[in-house]
Amino acid sequence: MTDRPVVLLVDDEPEILVALTDLLEESFTILSTTSPVEALDILARRRDVDVIVSDQRMPEMGGDVMLARARAFCDAQAILLTGYADIGAVAAALNQGRISFYSHKPWDADALRAMIVQAAQHHRLEAELGTERMLLRGLLQNLRSGLGFKDPEGRFIRINRRAAAFFGRDEAACLGRREEELCDPAQLPGLRAAEARLAAEGRDEEVIAFPDPGGAGVTWREFTRAQLGGGDPRQGGYSVVINRDITRQREMEARLRQAEKMQALGTMAGGIAHDFNNLLTAVMGSLELASDMGPELDPGTARLLDNAMAAARRGADLTRRLLNFSRPRDLSLQPVDVNALLRGLRDLLMQGVTSRRGHDGGRVPFDIRMDGLAPDGDLPPVRTDAGQLELALLNLCINASDAMPEGGVIMLSTARVHMDDAAAGGDLAPGDYVVVSVADQGTGMTPETLARIFEPFFTTKDVGRGTGLGLSMIYGFVRHAGGDVRVTSAPGQGTRVDLYLPVHHCPVAGLAVEERTAPVTPSHAMRVLVVDDEASVRAVTAGFLRTMGHEVTEAQGGAEALARMEASAEGPDLAVMDVMMPEMGGEEAARRLRAIRPDLRVLFLTGYADDGSLPGDALVLRKPFTQAELAEHVNRAMAG
16 A cells, blocks of 8 residues: 555546546546546556546446446445536435545535545545454464453453354354353353452453363363453453463473473482492492402302392492483493393393382282393394493383283393395395394374374373483484384284394404403503592502502592692602592593693593593593403503
8 A cells, every 4th residue: 555545537538537637646646547447447457546536427337337346346435526417326326335425527626635535544444444354353263372352241242263162162152142151150150250350450360270071181271361441441341361272381391390300310310329339339349359368268258248249230230220311421332232131131120110000009010021032142242332222121111011001011022134225214224233122012002193202202191200202312322323213003902112223243352341350460560649539439449459569649639639749759650530529520630630740641430420521532430340440441541
């Protein structure tokens, strides 16, 4: 719409058009034609004409007929000019709504100009109102919330589909009726209280839970009520009510709280595991040193020491899993014997899936079966992260138990497969894989659920029983290791999850080093500085190193280590340094020691899962450790 109103002049006499143009062109944009047929063509092409000024009697078509035809596609205001006393035609045109004004020829210039100004203003006001109506109607019908406007008597005068659907009706059935007439009778006390708050405060907001049909859950709705009119007494009493479904938002908030709780639990677990690792280092180290002391031990004492060491190793495994839960490390892809890992994990899997009680308070009967493991000789090692694979299998078994509320059998199996291009399907590189499968006899999944199971935060569990991150983390871990996850499921037929892990083609010697219990003979004796704030850990570390034949100096922190370095004429060849220490951490202490002795080699000890505070090339030994593992890392540190 242009700033100047647009006027179309239609008259079969060119002189009349010239006279009208001279009268109006200062205030209006003028279009003109001597043909009513051409005038209709102009109106069909242009949507910005505000006023049509037309002669009544023209050879091709009367002005009233032309204006009547124009009404089919044009809403411009019409003014009819006539030089004859044809009052009947003019009256008929006025009565039929085809024209707004008429004027005799010759016209009064001021009067005609005033008519055209008024007609143009009226047309533009109608256009603006039409636009407002269109926008309001579009807003009403496309809002994701229910919206309704009420008159001073509380009757709906506008309402959209979503608001009407909440009352179980269409829009027409709600108009002219009060909310009290439309809502469920059980909601009346709450509705009247909300209306009272609205009258007192001018605005009210509340969230209400509505039971779903069938009692499967609840739908949360947020109601916002506000008075309209801005305090103008002439517009007082009108109000708006907005009804918004916030069920998904509430669920996401609950899941976020659950994720935050899990993060807090992970942080707590990491702290406990760190302290427990220090205790286990002292226990396992002391047991190992005691076993190597003096003459041959009697069988009873040796058996007790072996039992204590085995229990400590189980504690170390549990702590490692706690750390993997609290702070998953970057994947450490190494050759892993899957069958051995599964057998070692069986007890933990049984504890994980039988910790839940049934509706009657008793234990739910579950069985973990590994009858389908491939023969060890047929199953090569895979290239994966053992800790993350254990965590993934535990997660899958817990999911399987959740799918069997009355208990059942969870089958774990392994197999070696060769994937060609067709079988790989673009998700895997062709080659050899070991498939680790977890199958249950549970409720299964629909195709719609199956299509979304790897989406982060998607879960079919009740709020508080899962974050929706488990399967997405498993998928990410397996894909990062070069494998794939494939799931087969159908309602009532259970679920089978297959983890495809790439075969490790290096020699078997690449497998994790078996624990060595024989004393380690060093290649040469060295001066070693042991720095740890835990006295028991420091004593065990120093004891291991002295047994290896090294000369050991101990320090309980970074400051004492610096003092000993400065007081020593030669200084140590190697510093064995705890990472987490009060006042001065291991990374800072090592940096300051190397400033004094640049060729100093450093081996860091940590009880945490990650070592993000250390340089990328740092050599790290995780607690608890054996004498053999310490000796191996000392040799690696000295070899650079």
